[in-house]
Amino acid sequence: MIRETLSAFGGIGMFLVGMLLLTSGLKGLAGGQTRALLVRFTRTPLSGAITGALTTAVVQSSSVTTVAAVGFVASGMLTFSQALGIIFGANIGTTITGWLVATLGFKLDLGELALPLILAGALLQLSGRARLVLLGQAVTGFSLLFVGIDYLKDGLAAFSGVLTPSDFPPDTIIGRLELVAIGIAITLVTQSSSAGVATALAALGAGAINFPQAAALVIGMNVGTTFTALLATVGGGTMARRTGLAHVLFNLMTGLIAFFLLGPFTAVAAPWIAEGSGQIALVGFHSFFNGAGVALMLPVTRQFARLVEWLVPERGSPLTRGLDPAVLGVPNIAAELAVATLARLNTAVCDHLCRSLGADLPPDARLPARAEIEAALIELRDYLDRIRLPADRPDLAATVAECFHALDHLLRLLYRCDQRRRISALGDTPRLRRLRGLIVSAAARQARSPDDPATEEMLDRLRRLLHDQRKHPRDRIVEDAVFGRISDEIALARLDALRWLHRVAYHLWRIRLHQNAIATPRTEAVPQEKETRVDVALD
Template structure:
């Protein structure tokens, strides 16, 4: 019994550990490339499908792809309809592992030949840092994966010598469905469809199970791989839940079609095998896995828009608010989390700038004051979210972006208070004395809102800085002129002091708008900002 149980459990453990190290190492080594592929190459369903397939095949993990994708959709970086193409591609890319195991792992004793890779990878991990260290981790994972496969094969061969399951639970739909559920449960427990598929391939290769049973197990593994996405979306946004549901529906419907039409699929696999001279057995199972997913691709990919609409009807939105896209699932991908918080801050900033513009024109809506209260609540929520985003050592660029966003929140809160104070003062801005201040303020507002809408405040920062500096200098000059021309005992002294206070408020509000734009630019440009803009500006010391 020990000859069976120990190699079986040890083999699964080694293969699972190897897959995790390989996936984590490759994802970290090429993190920027993978994220750019997902974020940029999704303009059409076909491009989204291609990027999902390629990234999953290279990362050797559909989980890494789907978790990243859920974060992108939650942050609004990828539209939900385009995300469906990526999910479909991830399912097809996940079949690559089966081909590697069936084509190499079960035919050649790669566990022996990959032992040097484990040693080399361990040395790289211990003696280097950065990308070389994570590459070492990937090499260790690659070696452990095949070492585990060899160990698992030994256990399966010992099991097949004692008992054969090939004659049990074979035949009808009911039996296939039961085996499929077992494969689903195995994948959920192992948290890796690749490990479940490798175990199935090894059992088939050792003749412990037959092809019919193995096919049902693979279908169950394909459906079970969606479970991680479900876990990630618990407590998440409606967009994250829609993405997870679409992944479940695609794999479940495709898998059930495969179970129902299994004889037809086997016939196709047989003809394909004859045409390409493929050997039956594990290779046939790998071909079946790719085939039934490919059929799902053909059925779903042309109708991603309609599929997206169905999922949206199942999970309708209750009405979007600014912080709806901020959820804990994105904290696993800090760069995506910061993009989501950046967009939320830009929305709040645009609302406050619009409120200030309404105030200067004295055309406030009835819900204006309530909007100010809500803006304060939203900024508090964004502050809590951004404060929880942390990066590993050496990621100073992203940490600078996080700090810039925290500064932006600070100035947006101050801007909100200034707007509220000006509202309470009930100022008549139609008086000529405020003309120059209103002209400059409105020009600044127009530039700031344009930059936020274009997501390119940097292009307008020099003019915004110049206007803020002009407001500061003219405000000081006007306040001095007013105070110097006010004679002692003048009955209008209180009115003069009130006017100078209003100029101070306008000046400080302008400074907060400039600083808000400055830090939003830092946040949008990953913490990098033209130094000359910062050096040229001399803020009001009273701000």
């Protein structure tokens, strides 16, 4: 009996390893296409539910789909109610694994046939080519699922007649609640509802439990996945916490529906499914109650979203609310959130510059306090530091590097807004006032640029113009000071003002340059402006 017990545990272990490899391989093969499809086809909660179900079925991971949904909302690509549709659909997508296990693993006995596929998958992983390695992981994982099921079946078969349904809680209300609790515990231990469902299917096939008991276990496993979702939100941002709470509330509601549907389904539907096959009926029940939960929630998704938003209010600065720590482990999503935050900070700093120069802002503009802007810039810098960049994604490394460069210039530009003495000197002469007006127009355009390449070209021209202004008018200012037409103090203030104008134009240009490099990666390096030591020393 010890050998059979070890076989059952080993089968569960192989199944879990298989799921990990399968998910990792499929996720890598899907790449950015998964996220592109989610955004493209998610227009309403219904389309989001369908897309989320299909995506989860393909990549075999609801967490991948859920994290992507968090990133979409945090970056402003989707509303929270649209993302909820994706999360609801992911619950249906996870039931596909149960169908694979019940139809292929238990009906066709593919364990021995899968052994050569494990070798094939291992050879593919040894090829060294990225796509083949991922394909090898998926093939190996898929094969290990069925080898694990074979061991699980063989181990539990030995308990036939020894372990019977009477050894488990009876088919009563209290008994079913106890079985639900056991199902939750199994999911907490294995951290995989799919492995729990496979175990329930094997126990049902061995006669250790009957259909109502197996169904109650599956309900508990479905609810148990919410604890994993809650753990994933610890330390996360607002969107991660809202998503985790929405997942918990939805699964609890779905579990409640399933609990009340269990009796009628057992009596009416189960005997007619696949000629009374208990295993097919079990996965059918799993899909049925998840589908019923989605069908009931879709009409009230927006109201549900408002409830969750009320329960989990926004916190922190609006400038950096999109920087969700929960997605730091997914570098492409984290980088996109950083880029979106950088754009908001660019607008805030440019608006602050315009206000510092005495210009009016657009009616809908919200100008945060200077301290809030600086704190947000530092928070973005820290977030960029924490993104885990994989060695095989130089494009992401380039994006993060461009963000750092743009962020550096934003910090410098914010510092220059504090130089009140230089700013006040800009009103001394008609020329300085005209140049100040050019800076205001440039900053306003940079804050809400409708045409990035054209804006970069305009800022470059302005930067060159102001660089020339530092050379030619300087001699006249010095001459006026020499002949006593203006005091030395005023002359120095005007020279400082000219330098300030050039440096501000330079920062605006560099910020746009790096932002454009993020949007459209360049084949050549971002050009660097040559500066003299005198310029830097006097700055």
